[in-house]
Amino acid sequence: MSGVQIVSLKDTDLFKSLKVGKNILSNKVVYPPTTRLRALDDHTPSDLELEYYGERSKYPGSLLIAEATYISGTSWFQRKISACVEF
Numbered sequence: 001m002s003g004v005q006i007v008s009l010k011d012t013d014l015f016k017s018l019k020v021g022k023n024i025l026s027n028k029v030v031y032p033p034t035t036r037l038r039a040l041d042d043h044t045p046s047d048l049e050l051e052y053y054g055e056r057s058k059y060p061g062s063l064l065i066a067e068a069t070y071i072s073g074t075s076w077f078q079r080k081i082s083a084c085v086e087f
Helices: 047-056 078-084
Strands: 018-020 023-025
Touching: none
Parallel strands: none
Antiparallel strands: 018 023
16 A cells, blocks of 8 residues: 555544634635636736636635736736725
8 A cells, every 4th residue: 555544534623613813714625826817908807707706705714815926016006906805
């Protein structure tokens, strides 16, 4: 055998709550950052992007890290920040 031991998830802490700052997450499952390329030409979130992340963050206690980003001194500006508040 390869040394990998299969463990039932019910016997782990995966589904136990966790406090992160002032927030209490209902489990330790995290949706990682992705690049869905659904933003508008000026890189602000489109309605499709807001719907996509809205569907994934609708459950209370969920942790979602939205969009990986490119390193740039102009990556964040007020219009983009305001749009991201939606999800």
